[in-house]
Amino acid sequence: MGHCQELSEFKRGTMISCHLCNKSISEISLLLNIPQSAVSGIITKWKQLGAIATHPQSGRPRKMTERVRAC
Template sequence: MTLKGNTDLPQSSGSSIMKTKELTKQVRDKAVEKYEAGLGYKKISRALNISLSTIKSIIRKWKEYGTTANLPRGGRPPKLKSRTRRK
């Protein structure tokens, strides 16, 4: 599968669902800066080449928690401690 325009996105082989890496803190901060400057979601989305839903999520998290840093996720704790995994 090839993508037009943005070549640094991972390309999927066979699956229609693509997993991508998290955005960097700098990119999320840039989105918030543009929002504070008065730009709308669509304009920010086009300027940073990020999906509209992602921009909305970034701004929502920033309004709720006051940060653009990655927040901890839920899930089962690892069976092995990091020290044991290194051996």
Template sequence: MQTASTNIGERLCNKSIRDISWLLNIPRSTVSRIITKWKHLGTTAIQPPSGRPRKMTEWGQSILKRTVRRSHQLSAEPIAKDLQTWCGLQMSPTTVRRERNGMGFHGRAAATKPYITKCNASSDAMV
């Protein structure tokens, strides 16, 4: 990047950010950002993303979504075993739970509803 190297070269020649901005005809915020990046990293090149890559691929997510929709009462352990047999993805139940929750499927117990008898139904109708 020609601008970044020129930018840093000007900075090393004790020019101000405003002067560099005026010379190169780029915004002061851009000049400042490039100089800050160079000071912290020693380079202005694009850095690789930080963190561990995701374990579950998009293909695995679609299989997980299909499995959860088909049988929504399965817990994370059998789903993890199914993913291992079908896809070969070695995954812990915690990862399955996290991915499932990220898709919007949350494990909740159904609300218990009382059995309505003829006697209950007739008393409710009167109220």
């Protein structure tokens, strides 16, 4: 399972505007070609925090993945 790219602020804003226009999560997912889990996560975060901007990660990213270490 790969790590997905971060969505742009424009796409996140588009999701929120579609949600405010009473579109369902599945409709938004089909419209923007983004998984439903990502759409629901962004909408939930927007409801809780009121913002769509990304926050910096805490800590340094790992140099090697668990898969590489196992080999």
